[in-house]
Amino acid sequence: MTRLFIVYRVLALVVGVLLLVGTVGFVLKYGLEDGSGLQQLGEDLTPVWLVHGWIYMVYVVVAFVLSQKARWSIPQFLLMMVAGLVPGLIFWVERRVAERLRADHPELAKR
Template sequence: MNGLFKTYRVLAFIVGGLLLVGTVGFVLKYGFPDGGSLQELGDQLTPVWVVHGWVYMVYVVIAFVLTQRAGWPLPRFLLMMVAGLVPALIFWVERRVAEQLRAEHPELVGSRDSR
């Protein structure tokens, strides 16, 4: 598997996971009464957003380099960017990107790629 493609996939899953955890934390923090155990758990999950932000910036750079190497248009890159900001969307986009790269640019994926 190509290093860039593998890095993109790993970052996509990390960003997606952090986004889901952060969203659950947000709902717990603001959706439950103050002082409750669920609200406190949501408050403790707040730092996840900082980690998500930093990892997301690296994800955007890798996604940009990948789209440039694949020769894809700007809207495809923008979809990849937005996917890191909408809970669960990144998992669908990552799957579509992997399928398109395998079909259009197998040299970027590598010959030993396992699905």
């Protein structure tokens, strides 16, 4: 696999995990009674959003470069962007991107 493709896949998984952890923390923080142990855990997970934001910005740049090299349309790139903002969606999109890249541009996804 090319380095760009590997970086994209790693970033997609990291962004996806951070998004899920952040979402769980959000639900715990705002969905439970103040002062409970789980509510405090949700409060402690708040910095995950900051980390997700920074890594998501790197993901956006890498996804843009990858979509340009593959000569994909703007809607494909936008789907890649939205996937980093909807919990769980990025795992499906990452799989679809990998399949499409292997089919359309095997030189970018060499093993």
